[in-house]
Amino acid sequence: MERRPIRRLLTALGLLGLCASAQAVTTAKDVQTFTLDNGMKFLVLEDHSIPNANFYLFWKVGSRNEYPGITGLSHFFEHMMFNGAKKYGPKQFDRVMEANGGANNAYTTNDVTVYTDWFPASALETIFDLEADRIADLNLDDKMVESERGVVASERTTGLENSPWRTLGEEVDGMAFRAHPYSWPVIGHESDIQGWKKSDLQAYFDTYYAPNNAVAIVVGAVKVAEVKRLAKQYFEPIPAAEPPRAIHTVEPEQKGERRVFVEKASIRAPHLLIGYKTPASNHPDYYALDMLTTILAEGNSSRLYKALVDSGLATMAGAGYEEHFDPYLMQFYVVAAGEGKTAQIESVLYGEIDKLIKDGVSKEEVQKARSQKLMRFYKQLETINGKANTLGTYEVFFGDFKKMFEAPKAYEAVTAADIQRVAAEYLKKSRRTVGILAAKEE
Amino acid sequence: MKPLRLLAAAALTAVSGMVSAAFELPAHERYQLDNGLTVYLMPQKEVPLVHVRLELAAGAIADGKEHGIAALTADSLLLGSKQYSKGELEAAVDLRGATLRANADLESAHVVAEYLDKDNAAIWPIFVDAVRNPAFPADEVSKLRDRRLQELTLAKQSPRQVIDNYFRGLMYTGSVYANPVTGLESTVKAMDRTAVERFYRQHYQPHSAALIVVGDYDSKVMKKQIQQAFGSWRGERKTAASESAAVPVAVPVTVSEARVLLVDKPDAIETTFYIGGAGVARKHPDYNALTVINTILGGRFTSWLNDELRVNSGLTYGARSQFNAMRGGGLFNITTFTAKANTEKAIDLALSTYQRIWTQGIDEATLSSAKAYVKGLYPPKFETAADLADALAMLHQYGMSKAEFDQYLADVEALTLDRANALARQHLPKDKLQFVLIGNAAEIGAVAAKYGKVSQIDIQQDRFQL
Numbered sequence: 001m002e003r004r005p006i007r008r009l010l011t012a013l014g015l016l017g018l019c020a021s022a023q024a025v026t027t028a029k030d031v032q033t034f035t036l037d038n039g040m041k042f043l044v045l046e047d048h049s050i051p052n053a054n055f056y057l058f059w060k061v062g063s064r065n066e067y068p069g070i071t072g073l074s075h076f077f078e079h080m081m082f083n084g085a086k087k088y089g090p091k092q093f094d095r096v097m098e099a100n101g102g103a104n105n106a107y108t109t110n111d112v113t114v115y116t117d118w119f120p121a122s123a124l125e126t127i128f129d130l131e132a133d134r135i136a137d138l139n140l141d142d143k144m145v146e147s148e149r150g151v152v153a154s155e156r157t158t159g160l161e162n163s164p165w166r167t168l169g170e171e172v173d174g175m176a177f178r179a180h181p182y183s184w185p186v187i188g189h190e191s192d193i194q195g196w197k198k199s200d201l202q203a204y205f206d207t208y209y210a211p212n213n214a215v216a217i218v219v220g221a222v223k224v225a226e227v228k229r230l231a232k233q234y235f236e237p238i239p240a241a242e243p244p245r246a247i248h249t250v251e252p253e254q255k256g257e258r259r260v261f262v263e264k265a266s267i268r269a270p271h272l273l274i275g276y277k278t279p280a281s282n283h284p285d286y287y288a289l290d291m292l293t294t295i296l297a298e299g300n301s302s303r304l305y306k307a308l309v310d311s312g313l314a315t316m317a318g319a320g321y322e323e324h325f326d327p328y329l330m331q332f333y334v335v336a337a338g339e340g341k342t343a344q345i346e347s348v349l350y351g352e353i354d355k356l357i358k359d360g361v362s363k364e365e366v367q368k369a370r371s372q373k374l375m376r377f378y379k380q381l382e383t384i385n386g387k388a389n390t391l392g393t394y395e396v397f398f399g400d401f402k403k404m405f406e407a408p409k410a411y412e413a414v415t416a417a418d419i420q421r422v423a424a425e426y427l428k429k430s431r432r433t434v435g436i437l438a439a440k441e442e
Numbered sequence: 443m444k445p446l447r448l449l450a451a452a453a454l455t456a457v458s459g460m461v462s463a464a465f466e467l468p469a470h471e472r473y474q475l476d477n478g479l480t481v482y483l484m485p486q487k488e489v490p491l492v493h494v495r496l497e498l499a500a501g502a503i504a505d506g507k508e509h510g511i512a513a514l515t516a517d518s519l520l521l522g523s524k525q526y527s528k529g530e531l532e533a534a535v536d537l538r539g540a541t542l543r544a545n546a547d548l549e550s551a552h553v554v555a556e557y558l559d560k561d562n563a564a565i566w567p568i569f570v571d572a573v574r575n576p577a578f579p580a581d582e583v584s585k586l587r588d589r590r591l592q593e594l595t596l597a598k599q600s601p602r603q604v605i606d607n608y609f610r611g612l613m614y615t616g617s618v619y620a621n622p623v624t625g626l627e628s629t630v631k632a633m634d635r636t637a638v639e640r641f642y643r644q645h646y647q648p649h650s651a652a653l654i655v656v657g658d659y660d661s662k663v664m665k666k667q668i669q670q671a672f673g674s675w676r677g678e679r680k681t682a683a684s685e686s687a688a689v690p691v692a693v694p695v696t697v698s699e700a701r702v703l704l705v706d707k708p709d710a711i712e713t714t715f716y717i718g719g720a721g722v723a724r725k726h727p728d729y730n731a732l733t734v735i736n737t738i739l740g741g742r743f744t745s746w747l748n749d750e751l752r753v754n755s756g757l758t759y760g761a762r763s764q765f766n767a768m769r770g771g772g773l774f775n776i777t778t779f780t781a782k783a784n785t786e787k788a789i790d791l792a793l794s795t796y797q798r799i800w801t802q803g804i805d806e807a808t809l810s811s812a813k814a815y816v817k818g819l820y821p822p823k824f825e826t827a828a829d830l831a832d833a834l835a836m837l838h839q840y841g842m843s844k845a846e847f848d849q850y851l852a853d854v855e856a857l858t859l860d861r862a863n864a865l866a867r868q869h870l871p872k873d874k875l876q877f878v879l880i881g882n883a884a885e886i887g888a889v890a891a892k893y894g895k896v897s898q899i900d901i902q903q904d905r906f907q908l
Contacts, residue, residue, distance in 0.1 A: 025489060049488060050821040051464060091753065094744045099811035101818015103742065120818040150756020157712050158759055158779050162600040265709040266901075268595040299536035301529070312585060315592045337592050368537045375539030375558065378489045382826040 026381055028405040031391065032224045036231060038240040039212030043391050043401055044227045045219040047384050053220025055117040055127050056388040058396045061208035062111040063188070064181045064247055064325065070200050072188015075108040076152055077204055081115065082106075083144040086137035090144050093130055100126050110182055111325045112396060118385065121221035125230055132234035135209060140201050149193060156187045164271045164437055165333065168262055172273050172329075172435035175260040180251040182328055210241030215395050219388040251277075251327065258433040261441050269315070270336040270438035272345060275329030277431040278321060281397045287410045288418040289426065293321040293330060294369040295361055295419065296352070301368070304332070307352050313337055313345050323397040329433075330426065342436055353427045360420040370411055377407075465821040466848045467833055471661065478649030479672055482834040483664060484656045486827060490559045492657035493827035494566075496573055497835045500551035500645035503618040503770070508641075510625015512546040514587060514633055515641045519544045519553060521582040523568075524575035528582055531568055540565050542572070548623055549769050550839060551645075556828070559658045562667075570671040576642065583635040591630050598901050601707060601714040601880040605777070606766075608878045608899075609716045611907030612695075612703050613773055619692040620907060627904045647677040652838035656827040692771025694720045697874045700894030703908075706883035707901045713785040713881035717792060718775030719871025724767040725840050728865050730853035732765055735866045737812040738804055739763045739796070740776060744811075750795045751778055757788045763796075769840060774870060782882055786889045789877075799870055803863045816854050 026045065035041045062074050082104075084090035097104055102119030117127050159166040170185045177183035187193075216235075218227050254277055279285055297304045297319035308314040314334045321330045334345055380386035394404040403410075470484035502512045520542060522528040535542045540557035542565070555569040597603040607622045614620035624630075653672065655664055697719065722729055733741070740747040740763025751761035761778035776796060780788035824830055837847060877893050879886060880901065890896050897908050 050825060052818075052821050091744070091749075095811070098742055098744050098815045101814045103815070103819055118819065118822060120821075123818070147754065147756035151752055151759055154712070154757065154780060155759040157781055161710065161712050161714075161779070162602045164599060266599050266707060268599055269592060300532040301536040309589070310585075312588065315589050315596070335592075335596065337589065364537065368539075371537060371539030373539070375491075375541075378491055378558070379826075382489050382491070383822070384825070385822070 025378070026387060028402045031401060033401075034228055034231070036211065036236045038210075038236060038238060040231075040235055040238075041215045041395075042227065042231055043215065043217045043395060044222070044224045045217075045387055045391065046222060046224060047219055047387065048221045050384070051121055051221050052384065053119060053121040053124060053218060053222050054384055054388050055119075055131065056217040056219075056392050057115040057131065058215045058217070058392045059113040059115075059208065060111075060213050060396060061113055061204075061244070062109050063184060063186045064110050065208065065244065066181060066184070066188075068184075069192060070196050070204075071184040071192045072152070072186070073192075073196055073200060073204055074113055075186055075188065076148065076193065076196070077201060078106045078108045078113050078115075079148050079152060080140060080145065080201060081134055081138065083148060084139050084141050085134040086139060087133045088130060089139070090141055093134065096126065097123075097130060102127065108186055110186060110328070111323070114389075114392065116385070116389075124222055124226070128230045128234040132238065135211065135214075135235070136238045138205055138209070140198055140205075142198065145198055145201070152187070152193055153190070156190065156193065159187070164264075164267060165273065167264060168271055168273045168435050168437040171260045171262050172275055172331075172433055175258050175435070176254075176275055176277070176329060176433040177251050180249050180326060181247065182251070182324075182326065206241070207244050211235060211238050212240040213244065215392060217388045217392045217395075219384045219391070247326065254431055254433075257429050260433070260435045262435065262437045263439065263441060264437060265439055267437055267439045269338055270342050270436055270442070272332070272334040272336065272342060273435040273437075274332045274334075274346075274349065275433050275435075276427050277327060278330045278426050279327050280325055281323040282399065283327075285418075285422050285425075287407075288414045288422045289321055289330060290373075291366070291369045291411065291414050292356075292419050292423055293319045294372055295365045296356070297332070298369070298372055303352050303356070304349065307348050308334060308345060311348070313341055313348060323393060325397070339438075340442065342438075342442060346434065350429075353423065357420065357424045357427065361416050363416065366414070366416050366419070373411055374408075464851065465824065467824070467844055468830065470834065470844070475648070475669065475673055477673070477675055477677070479675065480652040480838060481665075481668055482652060482654045482838070483661050484654075484830055484834065485659060485661055486656055486830065487658050490658045491827055492555075492557055492559050492562060492655065492659055493831050494555040494569060495654040495656075495831040495835060496553045497652040497654065497838055498551045498553075498646055499549075499650040500641070501546050501549040502621045502623040503548055504641075504645050505618070505621050505625075507629070508625075508633065508637060509621055509629040510590070510623070511629075511633060511637055511641045512551060512645070513624050514583075514590060514630065515638045515645075516544040516546040516551040516553070517586055517590070518578050518583050518635075518638045519572050519576045519642075521586065522577045522579050523571040524577060525571045526568055528579070531572070534564060534568060538564060542569060544572070546623065548619065548621065550835075552835065554828075554831075562659070566667065566671070573646070574672075574675060578635045578638050578642070580635040583633075583638055587630060587633050590624065591627060594624060594627055594630065597624070601705075601710070601779070601901075604901070604906070605705075605714055605716055605878055605880055607906040608703055608705055608880070609718065609773070609775060609876070611905075612701065612876055612878060613718075613720070614692060615695050615907055617692060619768070619770060622906050626906075643678045648672065648675045649677070652835065654831045654834045654838075656830045656834070692723075692768060694771070694773065697876060700874050700876070702877040702879060702890045702894045702896045704883050704887060704890045704896050704898045705878065705880040705901050706898060707880055708882055708884070710782065710881045712779050712781050713788075713879055713886055714777075714779040715789065715880070716775045716777050716878040717789070717796075717875050718773060719874070719876055721765045721772035721774035722767055722869055723771050724769060724836075725842070726767070726772075728869060729765075729767055730850050731857045731861065731865050732869060734809070734812050734816055734854055734857055735804070735862055735870075736763055736765055737816055738808055739799070739866075739870075742812075742815055746795050746798060747776060747778070747792060750791055751780075751788060755787075755791060757784050757791065761792065782885055785879075785881065785886045786892070789889070789893065793875075796870075799863075799866045800872060804859065804866065806859050809857070809859055809862050813854055813857065817851055820851060
């Protein structure tokens, strides 16, 4: 969920293959870090390619920290962070930022809430002032809370109106998870969006928006010493808080295939979303699973493209395995080429998976997956925003930004046998949830 | 994609700083081969990537009656060539993590290759053969066509994907600028390799094309490679069809009254709408200044429209406005979406906010903020090799020099308050506005009639204009 209707791909941060040899490209040593007395950590990367900079703030809070009754609050909170604090009242955060040549956005996932500011480097201090004000002294204005409820209701509706995947994804998550908070959509249930109270928001702010629960990343035409000086001046006075309680709920083991059907009259061809329970990002099998996803579905020479799209059964086939703190899903997305084909599509998809489990993958496929990740890595390094987002994601999900630079070795270490093993272990019928969206149930 | 409203001048002066971001398009070399192919070279070393883009005057305005043929032809370039089968091409590209894609928009078609510099020897010949010697295998073209047919119907699941087609249909009735880029089911259904090859022969011509290379390479080597690959490219002789497609002028229909095209989507849970009229062509001397005016009206989060419709009233997730400026002409529109029940409220608020251009005008603080905003966010638009190739493609398409391109920031800086208000009132359509509403017609039909003469069309119908 994003604050603004910008179509932005959350870069699945897989990356890398064999970039160790590349020179002139950013390395771990170029990234400077420091931690303020209140526990707020900063990563700074000087990059003078353009006279601009950015400020990314990763908060370790997302819909996974909610409970029934306040679902969607993390995302709603993301919106409220723009609606006024002590020094800069309602609307002033955006007005001051834009008048200084800057823009911003934010996104919320199941696991994190990320705020992003982009600006001419000369506006650095203004950005620190704005960010520190809302973190230290957010003011939850009653009128703004009510109008923002309408905004989020519209965000939810427009997603359901325009995106079949949003509609279907909510149902698949709800079916796959019955105990863990990944069960509900990031945007929340409609009745919760209408029902939560200002006191719920205040409690959320007090619990999660303490500097020790955040990582800040600054990339661009800045000086590390200056960033440090500003960080101490603006952020260090903000007190730390008791760390939030850990999420202890573990989704009970799934014992058999689950299925869900969703009907929507205007759907012109069935959509299938099939998710298999897979481990969290910090699991040793992460890299092998990421390579497996690529081999199955990235590019026109991938197995699923050939078997499903090239064959005429589907108009698109894709797969995703994204970063999560807790075990989530490897997901397969397929749009059927017309009615009456879903059973065959499922059977072909499972057949491809079984074939991979039985016969393994070729050396060439392993090489191909590494190249595709290397290319993605370089593409992320082309922009200061790509650098900031990737550094932050590694720091938060993998525990250390340096792992971004060590990932090449991690991908190199993945063997064809590893990929075959993780396919066999995780892509089992008993771990899967099948969702189908169509105008009519077949 | 963001909206806002009036700034409190006092609050602003206190905090706004000088915006110092500056940018000019990096130096590049431009030359022509004997066959007329224009080449743009811009070496860039930050990452070891090469981005190659061939820009062709082969967009949907050249479709004729075969709506969608430009798009299908571009797509079909990658189905195999003289030296590489489709399978070989795809395997070679994927093995190196490279990208090879081709597509058409309204005014042009482009073929793009992006790869690691070390893979030049493997990918360049594939790119060249796809452009010069496409095989258009009949079975693969048919498969692709069938997939595109499916996708045409899928697009209608999402109002946002199709609303622009309806608006162009309304504004450019009878003109090639109303052509739906991906075509219609009835026209695409009839296409085969013969039609694709015919379009290719007519419109894939070196004299009107540009080859753009941005990234990590040696210019001397690249020039030689380009000469070898494209020096002998002659193309067919110019035909009447390709000549007429080269510079059509996009003249919107003369509107004598406000009109509403009501597109019925019976299961809609919200209403999506466009409100607009004629705009300006991309090369219009006022275009640069108009981007600042649009920023104020509906081009950023604090723009008038977003501030009213989203921030103040919670009616929508986002409201904005845009100039769609093309080579042959242009359009302007406001757009947003809202829950069915709020349709009238949202349209009324959009209209009254828009009328402030005439009733109230832009004030100095807002103009100054918008200029700072546009300037401050300008350099990041040109960070990647792909961004720079896009900019060079624009130079080619609109016949702009680097100096004209780099005039942008100076034009923004020079815009005075009087001129901003005068240009806004001169170029924005004030009345006889044209509406497209996509939603549940049974529930919003009466509301629609308030704004103009209503015509209704079902979203499932295979057309975008009456």
